[in-house]
Amino acid sequence: MMKRNLLVTILLGLIVCNLQAANSAYVTQIIDYRPAPGQHINRLFPPADKSDSHENAVAWAATQLVGKTNGLVGLGAFGGYIIVGFDHSIVNVAEEYDFKVYGNAFANSAEPGIVMVCQDLNGNGVPDNDEPWYELAGSDYQLSSTIKNYEITYTRPNPDLQKSHIQWTDNQGGSGQVTHISFASQSTMYPLWIADNTLTFRGTKLAGNAVQNGSNFTLPALSWGYADNQPNNSTNDKTSFNIDWAVDASGNPVQLTHIDFIKIYTAMVQEAGWLGETSTEIAGVEDLHPNASLPTVIHSQENKQMYIQNPFNETLIVKANENCEMILYTISGNLIGKYMITPGENTITTSQLPTGNYIVHIINTKQNHIYKLIKH
Numbered sequence: 001m002m003k004r005n006l007l008v009t010i011l012l013g014l015i016v017c018n019l020q021a022a023n024s025a026y027v028t029q030i031i032d033y034r035p036a037p038g039q040h041i042n043r044l045f046p047p048a049d050k051s052d053s054h055e056n057a058v059a060w061a062a063t064q065l066v067g068k069t070n071g072l073v074g075l076g077a078f079g080g081y082i083i084v085g086f087d088h089s090i091v092n093v094a095e096e097y098d099f100k101v102y103g104n105a106f107a108n109s110a111e112p113g114i115v116m117v118c119q120d121l122n123g124n125g126v127p128d129n130d131e132p133w134y135e136l137a138g139s140d141y142q143l144s145s146t147i148k149n150y151e152i153t154y155t156r157p158n159p160d161l162q163k164s165h166i167q168w169t170d171n172q173g174g175s176g177q178v179t180h181i182s183f184a185s186q187s188t189m190y191p192l193w194i195a196d197n198t199l200t201f202r203g204t205k206l207a208g209n210a211v212q213n214g215s216n217f218t219l220p221a222l223s224w225g226y227a228d229n230q231p232n233n234s235t236n237d238k239t240s241f242n243i244d245w246a247v248d249a250s251g252n253p254v255q256l257t258h259i260d261f262i263k264i265y266t267a268m269v270q271e272a273g274w275l276g277e278t279s280t281e282i283a284g285v286e287d288l289h290p291n292a293s294l295p296t297v298i299h300s301q302e303n304k305q306m307y308i309q310n311p312f313n314e315t316l317i318v319k320a321n322e323n324c325e326m327i328l329y330t331i332s333g334n335l336i337g338k339y340m341i342t343p344g345e346n347t348i349t350t351s352q353l354p355t356g357n358y359i360v361h362i363i364n365t366k367q368n369h370i371y372k373l374i375k376h
Contacts, residue, residue, distance in 0.1 A: 023088040023290040026067050031083040031126060031261060033061040035191055036201060037154050037166040037178045038076030039276045043186040045074030051192040069102040069232075069284030075113065076189075077168075077178050077277045078152050079201020081265035083127065084285055089120075089258040089372075090243070091292035097240035101264065102283035103228030108218040112226035113280030114138070114204055114267040115241055119370060120260035121359050122332045127261045130333060134246035134254050138225020140206050141247070147172065148251070150205035152269065154178070156190045156197040166190055168269075176269070181276040201265070208270035208278070217272040227264045228280045240288065254368045257294055294372065306362065311374040316348040324364035331357040350375065 035041050042051045046060040064071030073082055090099055115136045118127045140146050151171040157164035166178040166189055180189055211218045221229050230238040246254045262285055270278040309317035318326060320341050328336040339348055355375050362369035
């Protein structure tokens with residue numbers, strides 16, 4: 001009888017362990033929260049008693065976004081951002097949307113935010129300066145009205161002047177203000193926990209979407225590819241995102257097998273009368289395939305395939321349909337070697353490498369591929 005009870009206990013323990021090992025579909029950590037000035041900053045996002053330090057502001061954001069999709073965090077005017085992480089890598093599942101960003105948009109009330117992604121190449125749990133961010137290029141990325149490498153600087157107002165407008169200048173020769181509208185009851189819209197007297201943000205700036213009719217303003221949605229742009233229950237997955245939309249700083253497509261961090265920032269410099277500044281709000285982020293496995297086949301835009309042996313042992317096999325360069329790194333980013341890959345099967349001797357995780361970077365004429373490998 002005792003043996004049977006022991007067996008049942010062990011089986012139950014295994015079941016519990018398996019349940020605990022399942023990946024969370026939702027945000028598990030807030031890595032950074034740095035909003036731009038806005039009508040809700042220091043009042044709602046976060047509330048005044050959480051605006052006294054960066055740590056408290058981040059902790060408050062965690063109460064809104066970790067483990068759920070019905071919170072709400074505001075990012076303020078252009079550039080204000082939040083960076084979130086998960087307890088696993090979000091896998092790029094072929095021909096499917098990979099994650100969904102929840103906001104509070106509704107019909108004719110879109111405040112689009114740009115979504116960026118990053119890989120944790122060295123495995124330390126945070127996005128480091130040498131780990132590049134990639135923009136997910138939405139419907140307006142290629143429009144002539146979209147400004148790349150835009151930069152805006154907000155200036156802290158005189159603290160003796162209550163409810164002052166926040167002045168800004170940009171790298172396009174422009175200037176203006178974030179208006180402290182009448183119902184914004186806080187003393188200042190400049191984030192209280194930021195000690196610097198100027199606050200600078202950089203990114204891609206989208207053209208404004210406000211339409212005025214007398215004293216009324218509408219903010220119609222863009223087609224696709226932006227946060228807080230379409231209602232959460234919109235058809236055709238217009239609040240979902242595909243990692244295949246990733247582009248590098250030069251606008252070149254980058255194929256990523258997975259991502260580890262997501263950054264969302266307000267993408268418009270715009271005021272709409274009594275509505276105030278356009279500011280992206282985020283209610284949560286969901287991995288649509290939390291238990292997906294990393295693939296071993298990489299698809300290029302032309303549907304050509306590249307096979308990379310993973311895991312590998314004494315040799316690493318790479319099969320390709322075209323010439324490309326392969327760069328192999330340790331998980332911490334140290335260069336191991338560069339290899340020319342030719343069409344067909346390529347065998348690379350790896351007996352000298354210790355077991356563990358590695359990063360491989362494949363470069364061809366069309367795209368970059370970044371992939372995490374394991375040596376057994």
